[in-house]
Amino acid sequence: MIQLTSRFVGQLDFGDDSVAGAALPAGVHGFGAGAWYWIHGDETLTQSELDKAEAALRDMAALVAEALVAFAAELSDSRSTTSSFREFHLEEIPEEMVCDLFDVDTCEVVTDEVFLDHLVLVGIAINPAAKERVLALDFAIGADKPTDQLLVAVWDRNGTVTAHHES
Template sequence: MNHLNSRFAGPVDFADDSMAGAVLPAGIDGFGAGARYWILGDDALSQNELDKAEQALLDVKALVAAAFLAFVAELTDPNSTTSLFRDVHLEEIPEEMACDLFDVDSREAVTDKVFLDHLRLVGIAISPTATERVLALDFAIGADKPTDQLLVAVWDRNNTVTVHHES
């Protein structure tokens, strides 16, 4: 058995699962308090690979900023993933809930800025040996996550960011 230690989650044990992790009570660097942190791998994962993958998380502020740049760019296209994610929260839940969620008086008051201000980092996943999905930051509307919808910024091995909508 491979004994690994995550600087954020402590001892890592994949046991019979390819995912290990923990809830981060204080988040990382002030982001994602209460976020779930996942490490995807198996017993073949080395401490060096894990350390290298977690190195990027030492500047999570830059990662969150890059994710928001991708979200902002997508909001210019009404058919983009980010725009469709926003629409789910404005059109598919009752108006009263949408107003409470975004702290507004009507759905029409939810501007791009209001929408982005309510995105919260709720999950972080790293896949040290992956090529396509090396790092993922999961965002939800509000800390209480009233829906099971996530807006996910995904980095590949080339450091390219793409946006996904997951539920």
């Protein structure tokens, strides 16, 4: 692979893999302090493509807001990915941990709003050549005490956002 430079993580070393990444100690424009940042590419990825993809991250506030709108819209459907993610955190882990994760005294007070307020950006991935998964923002419940579950907002090449639950 040719040598590429990320404006966020500096010189990229893909080694034998098609993914390079590093922690972002300062985050991107105030979001995701300590988040992981991954770049997916292969020998065809050019500096120009990488620069263009990273330029999309200039307005992280808008991207995070768009992700939260997509998650909020899904909460009205109990079978949606976001609802399943929420229910996992309310039903599949001990109540004491739920209360700690959401900073509440009882699970019953974890409304949709409380749930959304506790989503924290913990990872960013870009794949300039992809059609289905060009940009992904990984969210966890509380960056300082996350479970191993992620709620991921994924943008395709058309700008459509979908939610995914990953662990």
